[in-house]
Amino acid sequence: MPHVTIKYHSRDFTDEQKQQLAEAISSVIEKHFTTYEGAVSVALESFPAADWDEVVYAPEITGRADLLIKAPDYRRS
Structure with a gap:
């Protein structure tokens, strides 16, 4: 741990x-x-960039937003 x-x-x-x-x-x-x-x-x-939304963003970022201590701001990338 x-x-x-x-x-x-x-x-x-x-x-x-x-x-x-x-x-x-x-x-x-x-x-x-x-x-x-x-x-x-x-x-x-x-992860391949093409898989990011499906494999990481949807399930781990938006799907678990309650666990984030810092959310992304992709508008700046």
């Missing part, structure tokens, strides 16, 4: 970038959950 999954599209990461991202996310999670590094896990899950 805690586990963070980041779903995204249209981006490739090197192994070094993945490691840096995991360290940054872990640090924030450790601080806010008052836990230790070994308790945090982070996953990256890539």
